[in-house]
Amino acid sequence: MLTEGAAAAALRRLREAQARDGSPSLERRREALLSLRRLVTAEAEGFAAAISEDFGGRSWHETMISEVGVVVAAIDHALARLHRWSRPERVFVGWRFWPARALVLKQPLGIVGVIAPWNYPVQLALSPLVGALAAGCRVVLKPSEHTPRTAEAICAAVARHLDRDLVAAVAGGPELAAEMSGLAFDKLLFTGSSATGRRVLRAAADTLTPVVLELGGKSPAIIDPSADLKRAAADIVAGKLLNAGQTCVAPDYVLLPRATMPAFVEAAKAAAARMRPDPSGSDATAVCRSADRERLKRLVAGLDLVPLLPTAEPRGTSPCLVIDPPQDGELMSEEIFGPVLPLVPYDDPEEVFDHLNLRPAPLALYWFGRDRSRLTTVLARTRSGGVAVNDTVLQVAVEGLPFGGLGESGVGAYHGRAGFDAFTHRRSVFLQSPLSGARLLRPPYGRLAERAISAMVGGRVR
Incomplete structure (x- = not known):
């Protein structure tokens, strides 16, 4: 007799609850979101301690801002708009069908699976719950096994704070993720690497489970000749230093006019020194996994490096710039996911388009400059999941903006209304x-x- 896996057991239990109780009412959804908010605020310090232990050092401030604060903001945004999002929409039928009427009902898809990554182990586990619970779905959540203490803390917190008939958290390794990928969820959200995303998509195809894939890629920062170079350098360094570069929308490399390279290097070093006056202090975040530390050292081996901070750490695992790396090397073909920032010079702005459009669409694109006509051209001639102008990373925290990739950087989107829509079936009704x-x-x-x-x-x- 086959043994039922943890994810399958959780899915079965939630399906039984769905059959018994039906879809959650609007009031029950509100209470679920409020319970999630209480969970995040009550467990914030425990989450911060667990993440720091898992990472081998993670800034408390970064955790509170990028994990706890982001999730609380997402919940508050949804609570304020839930009634409006959920209202049926009247549809004009046209004179040919008069006096008939039509509307679109917003109904929950059903049971959602969420497979979360390790780099923001709380935010990327709990943020998808906001849209799913707002839409009236039930959720099976798998935190990442690469941050085991945080995963344990999330599972315990879910059991303490959330309705067990709405959310089940299950802990396990790659075998559990593989099990979830093959189950007949009504929707599956996966955040992680493109390689693993392909495996999830293949497994989900067998059950025709629709997916949202948040994958990443090499997000460029483009410095236009009209840019304020010092400000651009500071904003790019801030985005790169956040979470030691282990952010799916971190600026992966910089395209800049060749003549500005020396000035940019000095501005970046000055910005890093201001942000990290004590490179080994409490606000320093470590590269989390030993395999990634070794991979980063391999990626930068033999290249022209400029340390951003004075440190005794091996290069690659501490912040550094890479000057004009080979375009056919691993550094410029893999997502870096660490505190390494390549600088790629161009002589003619037209080279920027040649460079970008020969590569897969990234999750984010950053543009720095003051020439609005050139910005218009960049937006028209490039593709990416999202764009930020004269800053980095912050677009992800704007709940009114959908967050998602394009092509190899992802499938589908969530956050805010896009998250509600991702887990909602728009049911057509003709009267x-x-x-x-x-x-x-x-x-x-x-x-x-x-x-x-x-x-x-x-x-x-x-």
Whole structure:
């Protein structure tokens, strides 16, 4: 007899609750979101301690801002708009169907699976719950095994604070993620690498489970000749230093005018020194996994490096710039996911488009400059999941903006209204009137039907 896996057991239990109780009411959804908010605020310090232990050092401030603060803001945004998002939409049927009516009902998809990553282990586990619970879905959540203490803390917190008939958190390794990928969820959200995302998509295809994939890629920062170079350097360094570069929308490399390279290097070093006056202090975040530390050292081996901070750490795991790396090397083909920032010079702004459009669409694109006509051209001639102008990373925290990739950087989007929509079925309802004129267009056809047809097609047909 086959043993039921943890994810399958959780899915079965939630399906039983769905069959017994039906979809959660609007009031129950509100209470679920408020319970999630209480969970995040009550467990914030415990989460911060667990993440720091898992990472081998993680800034408390970064955790509070990028994990706890982001989730609380998402919940508050949804609570304030839930009634409006959930309202049925009236649809104009057109004169041909008068006096019939039509509307679109917003109904929950059902049971959602969430497979979360390790780099923001709380935010990227709990943020998807906001849209799913707002939409009236039930959720099976798997935190990342690469941050085991945080995963344990999340599972315990979910059991303490959330309705067990709405959310189940299950802990486990790659085998559990593989199990979830093959289950018949009503939707599956995965955040992680493109390689793993492909495996999830293949497994989900067997059950025709729709997916949202948040994957990443090499997000460029473009410095236009019109840019304020010092400000651009500071904003790019801030985005790169956040979470030691272990952010899916971190600026992955910089495209900049060749003549500005020396000035940019000095501005970046000055910005890093201001932000990290004590490189080994409490606000320092470590590269989390030993495999990633080794990979980063391999990526920068033999390249022209400029340390951003004075440190005894091996290069690659501490912040550094890479000057004009080979375009066919691993550094410029893999997502870096660490505190390494390549600088790629260009001589003509047209080279920027040649560079970007020969590569997969990134999750984010950053543009720095003051020439609005050039910005318009960049937006028209490039593709990316999202764009930030004269800053980095902050676009992800704007709940009114959908967050998602394009092509290899992802499938689908969530956050804010986009998150509600991602887990909602828009059910079409057509309401016929007893006085329906459409019945005149049924056989046997006569002169009246022919007149109606003439009116429909815009002229006499016989």
